Amino acid sequence: MTDSPDLPATGLLANQTLAAFRVVLCNTSHPGNIGSTARAMKTMGLTQLYLVNPKEFPSDVARSLASSADDVLDSAIVVSSLEEALVGTTLQVAMTARRRELVQPLHTPRQLVPELLAEATAGGNIALVFGNETNGMTIDEVRLCNRLVTIPTNPVYSSLNLAQAVQVLCYELRAALLDDVSHLEEKRTLPSHEYMELFYEHLERTLITIGFLRTQKPKRLMPRVRRIVQRAQLDQEEVDMLRGVLRAAVEFERVEPPAKAPKEPPQSE
Template sequence: MSGSGTDKSKAKADLTGPVVILVEPQLGENIGMCARAMGNFGLTRLRIVKPRDGWPNVHARRAASGADYILDAVELFETVEQAVAGCSLLFATTARAHDQAKPVRAPEEAAREIFAEVGQGGEVGIMFGRERYGLENDEVALANRIVTFPVNPGFASLNLAQAVLLMGYEWFKLATANALPFAMPERSERASQHQMQAFFDNLVGELDKVEFLRPAEKRDTMLVNLRNIFTRMEPTKQDMHTLHGVVMAIAEGRKGPAKGGVLDGEQATRLRALLAEHGQGALPHESGTVRGLARLLRRNPTDAERIMWQALRTDRRFAGQFKRQTPVGRHIPDFVSFAQRIAIELINPDETDVIRTDRASRQTWLEERGYRVVAIVADEVTGDVGVPLVALEQAMAGAQGASGEGVSRE
C-alpha cells in the first residue's frame, strides 16, 4: 500500500546530501518513483536533463506517493554539462564498462566518498542514465568516479528508481550512523536467576509426574538440555509468568465451565442430563438464571448440537431463522425459530425416565403457546444430518400436521 509506512506526524530527515541527476528520463512514472526513493533516504535535490515527456508531469506526481516536495523543487537543464557544473565530485552510475580510465566504486564505497565530500562542504552529484541505454560515453567522461552495482552479470539492468534507491540507502546509512527508526520495546525486566530456577523446578516436578525424564541414566543430560533451551532465550519476567501459566494449565488439564473452560461432547451430554434431573427451568421471575444456563449450554454443545447448528447456519433453507439454546419463557429448547414458531429438541437415546418426563413437560408447555416441536434423535444428526433436515423442512412447510402438533422422529 502506498505510503503505508509513512508517519506524517514525524519530521522529515534534515540532511545535506548529494544531488540526484536524471539524464533524459523517458517516463514520468520513473521520475516519480525516483523521487519516492529519494524521500525514503533523505535526499531532496533532484535535477533533470531534458525529460522526454516534458515537465511538469502528472504521472510523476502520481508515482511519487507523497514525495511531491521533491518534485516541486526539481531543477531542469538542457544539457548534462549545465546540470553538473557546480559539482566538486561527480559519480556516473552504469552497468556497462565504458573502457575509461576512472576509479570504479561499488555503492558502499561511493557512499563513503560522498559522505566525506559533503561533510567538507563540497557538492556531490550522482548521474543516472536513460531507461533504455543508460549514460553515453561523453557523459560518463564528465564524472570523477564510476559506480556499478554487484548484480547478476547475465541480468544487470536495474530500474531507474532501484538504482537511485540503492545509492540513497548506502548514503543514508552513513549519514544516520546506521540508526534504525525503531527498536523492540523493553516491556519487562529480564528474569532473575531465582525466578528461572523456580520455573524450572516447577517444570521438572510436572515432568516427573508423567515420567518424562527417563530412562534414569539420561535424566541429567535431559535436564541440562532443557535448562539450556530457556537460558538461551534470555526470557523476561513476563515470559516466565507466561511459561509458568502454560505449564500449570497443561498439568491441570481441561478446565470445566465453572473455571471458564469448555467441555467435550461427552461431558456436555452429561451436563444436560444433570440439568434435566435437577430441574433445568427457573421460575418466571428468575430470568437471569435461565439466561445463565442458556449461555452455559451454548458454550458447551454436544457433538449432535454442534453438527446441527452448523447445518442450520449454512443450509439456505434454514440460514438465519434459528437460534440455539435461547430461552423461551423458563425453558431452553436446543434450537428455536421465533418466526416459524418451531422448536427443535435433540434426543439422547440413553435418556432416563426423569429426562424423558422433563422433555415431555417442556414440549407440552411450548405447544400450548403455539410452537411446533420437532424431536430428532441425536444419533441421526451425527450419522447423516441430511435426514433430520428433511423432517425439519416438512415441519416448516406445515406438511406434518396442524399447528400445535408435535413432529417426532423418535
C-alpha cells in the first residue's frame, strides 16, 4: 500500500511531519523482522530506518517480507552502536515491556504521541527505538533514551512481534495526524436535474408499456417512485444502468403461457 498520487494536502502534510521520525532496531536477529518493519513503516508514512548491528542485512528474506517497501530497506542506515543511531535526535523513545527501576515515567503510545508530534512540528527529530526480538532493549540502551513507551497488551499474554510493535506506534502517530480515509472513497458523478427528468419520463413510459402504470390513475405512483429514487441518491452511472434495465424490459418478448386443457370428467364404468 502506497500513498495515492492524488493524496490530499492534509496527507502530504502528515507525511512531512512523520519525516522527523526514525525507527531504530537494535541487534535484530531475524532479517524477516527488518523487512516486516519496513512494510509497517511505509504503510504509515515513515521512511527512516536505522539498524544497529543486525545479524543479517542486506537479506533476500527481508526484501521479500518488505512487500514493495524496498525503498525503505535501500535507504536503511546500518550503524555499530545505538549512540550512532541517535545522533541528531532530540527525543529518544525506548519501547519496553518490562518493569525497570528507571527515573522516566512509562507511557502508552497514545499518551506520548502528542508530545512527539509537537516536537516534530517544532523542528525536532525523534528516534523510536526497539530492542532485540528475544530480550528487548538492554538497561544500557534504555538509559540512552529520554522517553519510555509500552503497548498496553493482555497481561496474561503480552508477546508482540517486533514489526507488530513498530506498526502500533507508527499507526498511533499517523492516526493522531490524519484520522481520515476520505481519499479512498469512490468519486461519484451526480446526474443533472434535466438528466434525472429524462430518466423519470423514461421510467413512466416503460411502466405504462408493461402495464404496471395505469394511465387512468397515474397521480400517486410516480410521485412515490420519485421519492424512492431521490432517497437512493443515484449517481450518473447508476441512472444509466437503470435506463438499460428499462430498455430491456420493453424489448423483452413476453410469451403467454399455454392455456391448460380442462380436465375430463371421470368416465363411469
